Amino acid sequence: MRGKFLLVAVVGAIIATGGVLFGTGSPIIEGIAIEGGGRIGTAEIQALSGFHVGQPWSATQQKSAMQAILGLSGVKDISISKRRVSLRGVRVRLEVNEREPIGIVALTDHTKFWVDEDGILLKPADGELYSLILSGVDAKEISVGVRALSSVGREAIHEFFGLPGEILSRFQAASVVGDALELTAREGWKALVPVAGLKRQLERLDVIRQKLQDEGVSAWTLLDLRFEGEVTLRRYGHT
Numbered sequence: 001m002r003g004k005f006l007l008v009a010v011v012g013a014i015i016a017t018g019g020v021l022f023g024t025g026s027p028i029i030e031g032i033a034i035e036g037g038g039r040i041g042t043a044e045i046q047a048l049s050g051f052h053v054g055q056p057w058s059a060t061q062q063k064s065a066m067q068a069i070l071g072l073s074g075v076k077d078i079s080i081s082k083r084r085v086s087l088r089g090v091r092v093r094l095e096v097n098e099r100e101p102i103g104i105v106a107l108t109d110h111t112k113f114w115v116d117e118d119g120i121l122l123k124p125a126d127g128e129l130y131s132l133i134l135s136g137v138d139a140k141e142i143s144v145g146v147r148a149l150s151s152v153g154r155e156a157i158h159e160f161f162g163l164p165g166e167i168l169s170r171f172q173a174a175s176v177v178g179d180a181l182e183l184t185a186r187e188g189w190k191a192l193v194p195v196a197g198l199k200r201q202l203e204r205l206d207v208i209r210q211k212l213q214d215e216g217v218s219a220w221t222l223l224d225l226r227f228e229g230e231v232t233l234r235r236y237g238h239t
Helices: 002-022 042-049 059-070 151-160 198-214
Strands: 028-035 075-084 089-098 101-107 112-116 121-124 133-137 139-143 146-149 171-177 180-185 190-194 222-224 232-234
Touching (some): 042 059, 101 151, 121 146, 133 151, 146 151, 151 171, 198 222
Parallel strands (some): 028 089, 133 171
Antiparallel strands (some): 171 180, 180 190
16 A cells, blocks of 8 residues: 555656646737748748737737738638747747749739739839830639639649740730730730740640741731641731
8 A cells, every 4th residue: 555655656746746847728929920921021920820929829819810811812722730938938930932923913893903923913003114014904802801813814823924035025914815825926916825834835836827928928917826736817807
C-alpha cells in the first residue's frame, strides 16, 4: 500500500509541476508577425485578422481570421501559425500570398481592372494607362467582394497575356468577341482569331498575310480566321 501511495504522489507532483511550468488555459498572444503583405498593407491585414497582443489564442479566432483575409480580392492564400515564446505566450505568424496582376481588362460596362492569372479582378485601373488592354470580357461575383472573369475571359487572359512581349507589341487593341479575339494591329488592319491556341493562330495569321502579299492582294481591313481551314477577307466593310 505504501508503495502505491508513493507512486501516486510522485505522478501527482509531476502533473502539478507541469501545470506550473506550462500554464493552463489558452495561451496569450505576445507578438504578431505578418509576411508577404506588400500591396495590401500589413495594417489592413492585422485589422481584418482580429488578432491583438494580449488576447488569448484560439482555433476559432484563427478560422475567422483566415476567412476575413481571404475575402480580400488581392489575397490568393493565407496561412496562420503560432509558436510558443514563453510559458504562457505565443507569437502568431501570418503568411499572405498575394495575387499578382498580369494585365488590364475592360469589362463590357467599360470599367477597367487589373486582373491576375486566375481571372480575379484586383484593383481598378485608373489614370493614364500605357499597357495593352483586353476588352469585351464579362465578370461575375464568386464570393462577397470578389469578382472573376467568365470562363472565356479567363482563357483569353491566359492565352493573350501569356504571349511574348514582342508579339503583344504588334497590336494596339484586343477584344473578346464570342469565343474569339479581335486584334487590331498597329498598322490598322484587324484579325479575328480563336482564343484557344492563340499563339498557333497568330503564326497561321502571319503565313496567310505573307501569302496575300505575295499574291498582290492588298487594301484589306480584316482577316477572319475563326474557322479552321477557312479564311474570310474583308475590304473596307465588304466581304
